[in-house]
Amino acid sequence: xxxxxxxxxxxxxxxxxxxxxxxxxxxxxxxxxxxxxxxxxxxxxxxxxxxxxxxxxxxxxxxxxxxxxxxxxxxxxxxxxxxxxxxxxxxxxxxxxxxxxxxxxxxxxxxxxxxxxxxxxxxxxxxxxxxxxxxxxxxxxxxxxxxxxxxxxxxxxxxxxxxxxxxxxxxxxxxxxxxxxxxxxxxxxxxxxxxxxxxxxxxxxxxxxxxxxxxxxxxxxxxxxxxxxxxxxxxxxxxxxxxxxxxxxxxxxxxxxxxxxxxxxxxxxxxxxxxxxxxxxxxxxxxxxxxxxxxxxxxx
Amino acid sequence: xxxxxxxxxxxxxxxxxxxxxxxxxxxxxxxxxxxxxxxxxxxxxxxxxxxxxxxxxxxxxxxxxxxxxxxxxxxxxxxxxxxxxxxxxxxxxxxxxxxxxxxxxxxxxxxxxxxxxxxxxxxxxxxxxxxxxxxxxxxxxxxxxxxxxxxxxxxxxxxxxxxxxxxxxxxxxxxxxxxxxxxxxxxxxxxxxxxxxxxxxxxxxxxxxxxxxxxxxxxxxxxxxxxxxxxxxxxxxxxxxxxxxxxxxxxxxxxxxxxxxxxxxxxxxxxxxxxxxxxxxxxxxxxxxxxxxxxxxxxxxxxxxxxxxxxxxxxxxxxxxxx
Numbered sequence: 044x045x046x047x048x049x050x051x052x053x054x055x056x057x058x059x060x061x062x063x064x065x066x067x068x069x070x071x072x073x074x075x076x077x078x079x080x081x082x083x084x085x086x087x088x089x090x091x092x093x094x095x096x097x098x099x100x101x102x103x104x105x106x107x108x109x110x111x112x113x114x115x116x117x118x119x120x121x122x123x124x125x126x127x128x129x130x131x132x133x134x135x136x137x138x139x140x141x142x143x144x145x146x147x148x149x150x151x152x153x154x155x156x157x158x159x160x161x162x163x164x165x166x167x168x169x170x171x172x173x174x175x176x177x178x179x180x181x182x183x184x185x186x187x188x189x190x191x192x193x194x195x196x197x198x199x200x201x202x203x204x205x206x207x208x209x210x211x212x213x214x215x216x217x218x219x220x221x222x223x224x225x226x227x228x229x230x231x232x233x234x235x236x237x238x239x240x241x242x243x244x245x246x247x248x249x250x251x252x253x254x255x256x257x258x259x260x261x262x263x264x265x266x267x268x269x270x271x272x273x274x275x276x277x278x279x280x281x282x283x284x285x286x287x288x289x290x291x292x293x294x295x296x297x298x299x300x301x302x303x304x305x306x307x308x309x310x311x312x313x314x315x316x317x318x319x320x321x322x323x324x325x326x327x328x329x330x331x332x333x334x335x336x337x338x339x340x341x342x343x
Numbered sequence: 344x345x346x347x348x349x350x351x352x353x354x355x356x357x358x359x360x361x362x363x364x365x366x367x368x369x370x371x372x373x374x375x376x377x378x379x380x381x382x383x384x385x386x387x388x389x390x391x392x393x394x395x396x397x398x399x400x401x402x403x404x405x406x407x408x409x410x411x412x413x414x415x416x417x418x419x420x421x422x423x424x425x426x427x428x429x430x431x432x433x434x435x436x437x438x439x440x441x442x443x444x445x446x447x448x449x450x451x452x453x454x455x456x457x458x459x460x461x462x463x464x465x466x467x468x469x470x471x472x473x474x475x476x477x478x479x480x481x482x483x484x485x486x487x488x489x490x491x492x493x494x495x496x497x498x499x500x501x502x503x504x505x506x507x508x509x510x511x512x513x514x515x516x517x518x519x520x521x522x523x524x525x526x527x528x529x530x531x532x533x534x535x536x537x538x539x540x541x542x543x544x545x546x547x548x549x550x551x552x553x554x555x556x557x558x559x560x561x562x563x564x565x566x567x568x569x570x571x572x573x574x575x576x577x578x579x580x581x582x583x584x585x586x587x588x589x590x591x592x593x594x595x596x597x598x599x600x601x602x603x604x605x606x607x608x609x610x611x612x613x614x615x616x617x618x619x620x621x622x623x624x625x626x627x628x629x630x631x632x633x634x635x636x637x638x639x640x641x642x643x644x645x646x647x648x649x650x651x652x653x654x655x656x657x658x659x660x661x662x663x664x665x666x
Binding site: 179180182183184185186187188189190191192194195197198199271275278279282283284285295298301302305306309312313315316319320321323324327328 | 357358361362365366482483485486487488489490491494495497498502509597599600601603604605607608611612622623625626627629631634635637638641642645646649
């Protein structure tokens with residue numbers, strides 16, 4: 044460097060050529076918009092959410108309205124998805140069931156994310172002994188067959204919608220913890236964090252204000268995919284009769300009636316499962332699309 | 344290698360201890376006691392009898408003592424006795440194990456036979472119609488609840504077509520059948536459970552193998568293999584596939600808990616008297632030594648699976664041992 048005047052400022056070099064410089068988020072959104080599969084997933088998620096919100100308006104019948112004159116009637120104009128062994132309208136029960144599934148999905152994922160972020164942040168920030176201990180805990184949790192653990196805890200607590208949320212959340216945080224820890228290990232060494240530390244920021248402020256916001260991209264993806272997983276687990280538990288309890292409508296418990304009447308009422312086995320399938324598919328497609336948009340390097 | 348083995352065995356033991364502690368604490372922190380079912384729900388039981396029952400099961404002693412006691416018996420493979428029928432838990436589990444293992448091994452075989460060709464072909468022809476079709480299939484597989492798939496298969500093959508039995512693992516008349524006839528009867532009962540388990544597992548494995556293959560195919564040594572004039576067949580199967588298979592070994596170890604959890608659902612739907620059904624029944628009956636025993640059994644199996652996967656991984660890939 045004989046002539047310092049000719050050296051460009053570092054920021055000029057790093058700027059991308061192009062019509063306009065876009066932020067990370069804007070670039071991600073641009074990639075997401077081009078991904079038709081992900082948009083389709085988003086559309087499903089939006090539709091299911093609307094159905095859940097508008098359940099009282101959309102449902103043609105009272106979901107709990109027993110009608111002994113129409114027990115197990117096949118799909119017809121009056122009852123497009125037929126009726127169940129108590130004569131209740133299956134379509135209305137599926138519509139109301141969307142509330143239960145989404146509610147459990149969101150709450151369980153919320154719990155899992157909070158625990159996972161706390162554990163991952165502590166492990167990644169402090170490293171050393173704390174890190175080894177917490178990561179060992181994660182390994183141990185991952186080695187316990189989750190479904191057994193959920194069954195065991197539900198057996199002792201009462202099966203209810205609240206307990207289901209809590210148990211799914213408590214057994215689902217390990218993945219998030221690993222992701223957040225990995226992000227923290229990288230981000231905490233960045234210059235701006237070191238600068239903040241030099242200015243005297245305390246650990247809590249460093250973690251919450253400086254490192255965490257830059258560690259969240261994989262957490263968004265994990266959250267969306269986690270909702271799909273939680274909905275699957277909830278419906279499996281309800282199907283086994285140890286999840287959401289009747290008379291509350293849940294997609295899983297309608298399928299139980301389908302199994303008990305499989306030789307005479309096919310519609311009870313088909314439509315609720317379709318609702319689970321479409322919803323889970325929507326969240327999975329949205330989550331995958333989000334992952335590709337936020338981190339295009341991962342796309343294969 | 345010896346050092347590696349020693350280190351991993353040590354970790355294995357620590358994890359095992361952690362799991363016993365965690366399971367024990369979780370089950371004991373929950374409100375309600377295992378004797379509740381026999382006492383509170385039965386008005387004839389007096390307070391004195393309740394106390395006696397608690398003492399019998401050792402529930403009146405402090406938790407740490409109960410834990411150490413349980414741990415000591417666990418070390419000698421004594422998992423206690425069922426609250427429901429007094430049968431030793433370990434015997435209950437051993438009796439139910441063969442059918443569960445059979446179903447899982449059969450489905451794993453089906454998965455490997457189908458998922459591997461799919462994974463390889465969709466990776467070597469990335470972007471082709473075949474790749475797109477299997478990608479669609481994978482998304483469907485990921486979103487499909489196993490119990491719904493089971494119901495649909497039952498509707499199709501048992502109710503509509505009448506080809507296969509609806510549930511159970513043998514016909515009522517099985518005792519009178521000739522050995523071969525009995526085997527066929529048994530096989531017909533296993534088709535739907537195995538099909539359900541394999542279709543659910545298929546998606547994950549084929550996707551995983553595809554992305555591993557794509558990763559490997561970009562490596563320099565693959566270009567070298569092509570450059571020195573090897574046939575595409577040799578490049579794919581001899582050079583790429585071998586390396587892509589390494590992480591699959593680990594995946595199989597990690598998949599064990601899911602497999603065990605899946606057995607609960609599949610065995611309950613198809614009324615198959617395996618470990619999964621046992622755990623479901625134990626949960627409903629709050630048969631707490633059985634629940635605890637099964638959770639531990641599953642955890643040990645998982646840890647052993649991970650341990651073996653780690654070892655074979657180090658065996659195949661020497662780089663792991665050195666670092």
